Amino acid sequence: MKPTITITYCPKCGWLLRSSYLASELLTTFADELNGVLLKPAEKAGEFRISIDNEPLVDRKTDGGFPEITALKRLVRDRVAPRKSLGHADRGNRETDAEKK
Template sequence: MKPTITITYCPKCGWLLRSSYMATELLTTFADELNGVLLKPAETAGEFCISIDGEPLVDRKAAGGFPEITALKRLVRDRVAPDKSLGHSDRVHAKPDSGKDEK
């Protein structure tokens, strides 16, 4: 059975648009791997959590902010389709060379 992702968002905070954007990205990327994405209004102000079949994946308060979409896709991929390539989302950007030689 394919997993369902639930995005619980605070409607009073105006996070429905952010939630729907994330849902669209996840459904586009994982069209064959997911049962669906449920958008669920939170009962607690300021809540923004993402879970897969009831298991927590992201909590805005615990993480200190919202996840970047590329990081969220990697987290979901690691749980639902570990062998799936995410293309550019898999690339880790190298830090610029400081120009200093290590000794």
């Protein structure tokens, strides 16, 4: 069964647009690998979390901010399709790895 991503966002903070953008990017990139993306209004103010089948992936408070889309795609890819190429998003990651050597 394909996984479902849940984006829990604070509607009072105005984060629906950000959540919609992230959802559309994930659905475009992982069209064949995902069951869908659920946008879920948070009950607590300031909450922004992303999970895959209820397993935490990103938490704004714990991680110190919102995820960049390329980093988020890598996190999702590593969980749902480890062999999938992300094109330019992977190139940036390889350059970073090369710089470390």
